[in-house]
Amino acid sequence: MFANLVQFLSNGTNVAFFVFALFAIGGAIFMISFTKVVHMVTAMAFTFLSLAGLYVLLQAEFVAFVQVLIYAGAVSILMIFGIMLTRHDKEESQPNRPLHNILLGIGTVGLFGILFYAIQNANFAPGEFHPGEDNTMEIGKLIFNQYVIPFELMSVLLTVAFIGAIIIAKREED
Amino acid sequence: MTDAIVTPYLTLGAILFCIGLYGALSKKNAIIVLLSIELMLNASNLNLVAFAKMGVNPSLTGQIFSLFTISIAAAEVAVGIAILIMLFRNKGTADVDEMDSMKR
Numbered sequence: 209m210f211a212n213l214v215q216f217l218s219n220g221t222n223v224a225f226f227v228f229a230l231f232a233i234g235g236a237i238f239m240i241s242f243t244k245v246v247h248m249v250t251a252m253a254f255t256f257l258s259l260a261g262l263y264v265l266l267q268a269e270f271v272a273f274v275q276v277l278i279y280a281g282a283v284s285i286l287m288i289f290g291i292m293l294t295r296h297d298k299e300e301s302q303p304n305r306p307l308h309n310i311l312l313g314i315g316t317v318g319l320f321g322i323l324f325y326a327i328q329n330a331n332f333a334p335g336e337f338h339p340g341e342d343n344t345m346e347i348g349k350l351i352f353n354q355y356v357i358p359f360e361l362m363s364v365l366l367t368v369a370f371i372g373a374i375i376i377a378k379r380e381e382d
Numbered sequence: 383m384t385d386a387i388v389t390p391y392l393t394l395g396a397i398l399f400c401i402g403l404y405g406a407l408s409k410k411n412a413i414i415v416l417l418s419i420e421l422m423l424n425a426s427n428l429n430l431v432a433f434a435k436m437g438v439n440p441s442l443t444g445q446i447f448s449l450f451t452i453s454i455a456a457a458e459v460a461v462g463i464a465i466l467i468m469l470f471r472n473k474g475t476a477d478v479d480e481m482d483s484m485k486r
Contacts, residue, residue, distance in 0.1 A: 252420070252421065255421065263431055266436075274452055309408055
């Protein structure tokens with residue numbers, strides 16, 4: 209078992225994966241267990257950054273960059289603004305419903321067990337990946353040729369969503 | 383590249399998804415619930431990018447798919463926070479267990 213571990217850790221990619229995965233899971237666990245909401249958002253930003261590192265390992269540099277920009281930047285800041293604008297002085301406390309929590313824990317662990325079993329038994333023959341010379345340029349070519357209609361639909365959806373968000377959050381002055 | 387297998391990434395995605403599910407269903411603060419949903423979306427994104435490199439038929443399509451997912455998630459967070467702020471202004475609470483006006 210330890211020989212396997214040493215062999216696993218002798219590969220640089222595996223070490224990087226191990227560290228990033230540890231940080232990602234650690235950030236998520238801390239997010240669950242902290243009691244102050246700002247600390248939770250900070251732990252979550254840590255998880256987002258670790259996932260960006262994993263994307264770099266998977267040769268998806270552009271997705272990693274977008275992850276840092278959108279998640280670690282925009283979403284975290286938006287969450288912190290949401291905390292500032294709502295009540296944040298009291299500590300986060302678990303609702304007093306023990307049966308609900310026990311059932312939820314059993315259900316979550318059961319779901320993870322099923323997923324783990326399925327993943328371990330699945331057999332994915334890895335194909336050959338051709339990343340191209342420049343990841344960003346290849347993605348740009350694909351988006352603006354093959355996927356141009358979903359891309360435009362996405363821009364319409366983002367515009368509608370942000371106008372809707374502004375109108376919802378606007379203070380009614382009557 | 384034959385020694386790179388997709389199983390560790392899928393396991394990590396499953397772990398993150400389950401943690402996010404637990405947080406989304408057990409937390410009281412609505413902002414933390416939104417954050418847990420973001421964690422679940424991130425876990426699925428990780429699966430997409432992992433399959434884009436090490437799946438049966440790898441191509442850049444998985445990465446483009448994950449980009450679309452990220453933008454959808456950004457829109458969802460913006461609308462969610464707006465609804466939350468509106469609800470806090472009208473009711474004075476951000477706890478999900480007090481948002482039960484349709485139950486009464």
